[in-house]
Amino acid sequence: MKEIHTPNLIVGGGPVGLVLGIELATRGVPCLLVNEGKTTPAHPQGNTQNARSMEHYRRLGIAERIRNSGLPRDHTLDITYVTRVIGYELARIRMPSTEENLRENAPDRILTPEPLHRVSQMMVEAILKAHIDTLPAADVRFGWR
Template sequence: MDAQVLIVGAGPTGLTLAIDLGLRGVRAIVIEQKDAPQFLPKMERCNARTMEIYRRMGIAEQVRAAGLPAHCPMDIFVVLSLVEPPLVHHVHPSVAEAKAQIARSQDGGQPLEPY
């Protein structure tokens, strides 16, 4: 194996790093302790900085297309049971609403991409 970089972990961060390095001409090898992809995802959304990296790589819209519709609320609920009221409810705008807020702000303090 001839590589300049060894990446440990084939999760979203490791795979993104491998793709980014490859686009820059850096040879990388990714190693992963699990022998197959996991059935359940380990995250519910990408943060704004991750989406900015995906935008730079030219894949932000593909990532969004694989997720929830743009107008779907991104609220977070903390629950003990699916039949009881939530302990906590954090209201978050949909991706479409967040993009509109970013476009309106125009102060340079917002990310280029929402979650």
């Protein structure tokens, strides 16, 4: 069996492993990332990237790509409680759209340049994977345990 030597082995290529690999490889630190699945997931899981995550993506240069995926900027982020999808609406929590959140005088913009963003985790993971694949210091092996 061929032995592989690496200063940094990352086991798991979910959001945590992918971002860790990007952090290291962006600084030219070699790492080997293995992930059991052959591809990033095709099921949604998380649906929101909070401001702190978006700030990390900004620093890593991928915030805009993530911001451009997921719900369209002018789409409402309201949360509704309904009897069925085509039934009666019982209650609604009003939430500003991404477009409104990004306006310079929006309450969240006073605290951060990158307010939270609604996007399915599976889309974020695909962007993270595409980005780490461009970084020469990262040896990314999906389909490996």
